[in-house]
Amino acid sequence: MTASTTRRGFGIVATGVREERRRFSLAVFGSVVYGAMTVADAWVLGWATDHVVTPSFRDGELATGAAVVASLLFVTVAILRAWGVIVRRLVGGAVFYRLLASYRRRVTRRYLALPMRWHAAHPTGRLLSNANADVEATWAVMMPLPMAVGVAAMLVAAVGAMLMADVVLTLVGLVVFPLLFAVNVGYQRLLSPRVTRAQELRATVSAIAHESFDGAQVVKTLGRESEETARFATSAEDLRDANIAAGRIRSVFDPVIEALPNIAVLLVVVIGVERVLAGDIEAGAVVQVAYLFTVVGFPLRAFGWVLGELPRTVVGWDRVDSVLQARGDMPYGDRDLPAPSDHDSSTSGVNGDADSRRNSTNRGRGARLEVDGLRFGYDPARPVLDDLTFTVEPGSVTAVVGLTGAGKSTLASLVDRLVDPDAGAVRLDGTDVRDLSHEALARAVALVPQHTFVFDDTVRDNVALGAGADDERVWSALEVAQAAEFVSTLPEGLDTRLGERGTSLSGGQRQRVALARALVREPRLLVLDDATSALDADVEQRILRSLAATTAAGAGPTVFVVAYRKATIALADEVLFLADGRIVDRGPHTDLVARSPEYAEIVQAYDTEAAT
Known part of the structure; x- marks a missing residue:
């Protein structure tokens, strides 16, 4: 992954953080609590070793008071750590899904604002991918991000606790950190192009699938099923191969990233035993440092998850932003475009109020x-x-x-x-x-x-379609459109559902329903x-x-x-x-x-x- 991709990726992440500042901050706070309690758990383990376990072996009896204190400490730390995990996951998930919903609404609003000339140049499958897969790819990084930020705080606290326990053992264990960093860098460089390729192929597969389904009648009547199946299969296989290529990289990275902290623990234990035997440190210090290296190994992967999502974030953002920033040949001018935000924006324009009043006065x-x-x-x-x-x-x-x-x-x-x-x-x-x-x-x-x-809706809702028309106006429009007679014979009249794309109606009946839909609005x-x-x-x-x-x-x-x-x-x-x-x-x-x-x-x- 290039420095440019990393920089742009974190810039996009910063945009998401700004938009969900309060919830993201709460998710990070939960992650910090989790990290702090993880470090505290190591300290309690070391304290229990020195004040409960070692004296019990030495004296041949359990120090009841110390054991009770150790138990209370373990329970307290466990409860706080569980609370941190719940807050991080619950609120972090809310941040992710709110951003998905927000940007999907923005993309679809922009689709409605863009002119037909623009839509003619952009396949429907790609538009579906922009609003779905690309938005999801853009913000998938927000799921591991709170944990990664909390891990940073946890690492600082863990290193401080380890240094207080024993400087030598800490330095021995920290030798593994540069190796972890090097592995992560190599992992990102190998994974980035494969993930980018897979994201692009998702849009291609979506576009081909939509085109085939939309043209199902042509495909069937001309006997093109096998050709369309083969065309889809080719793209689906390309996507499969791209995902497998990314999976191969992950399959090598995961064991390595798991093994390195364990190597650090092994070094700490071996050298720590020698230092305990030499009388330089207590056994609790070795246990504390070894345990800390054990628990920080998994959270360190959160950095890898964040870095691994950044290429998809950049690709997804570029595709989504190309829609949000499209302003050429706009149908209602830039002043009437929905603003690129999650809030409903006015489409009234400079003359909107006057235009609406005049049109309302002259209705009909x-x-x-x-x-x-x-x-x-x-x-x-x-x-x-x-x-x-x-x-x-x-x-x-x-x-x-x-x-x-x-x-x-x-x-x-x-x-x-x-x-x-x-x-x-x-x-x-x-x-x-x-x-x-x-x-x-x-x-x-x-x-x-x-x-x-x-629409796959009732006759009433297809005709009124948000116009606020009562049944009398709907029937009046149907009368003018010569549709009232056949609608009255439908099983449930105005409440009859018409099926997807009005499949229960003939072509002429669909045209009359569409004409009634226009007339019910009393256009001029x-x-x-x-x-x-x-x-x-x-x-x-x-x-x-x-x-x-x-x-x-x-x-x-x-x-x-x-x-x-x-x-x-x-x-x-x-x-x-x-x-x-x-x-x-x-x-x-x-x-x-x-x-x-x-x-x-x-x-x-x-x-x-x-x-x-």
């Missing part, structure tokens, strides 16, 4: 959407959308039509600010969405994507990104007519829909015809059909494809 009224000079590209050199400018009037229905790859879904993501534009602006009632707080934007805009997600702008693709044409028509009726009455949201079916497009007040990232034409559907052969051909192709 359509918003005015303005897109001005919008430019965006996943690769900056190749824009997906370029120089888009249009306005959607409050309460209107606007459809976006174009070939695959024209940028329709990207435009929907920009309107809901899942990503930010490279140039230009998206405005809601004249306010740039980048100036709106997270809360205000979430209240004003609702996006329903084509691929909907349904409803963005539908092909959100009715799994529905029958007549069901889709009923949904869109219901939405159009509410918006026409001034009580519903402005609707911005990525559409494919001709009948759906015909319901829109205006159609934006998108091609190669630009608006090539716009207007009512009938006008576009009359003047744009390309548009008419696309819409006709949509209907032909839907019919087949």
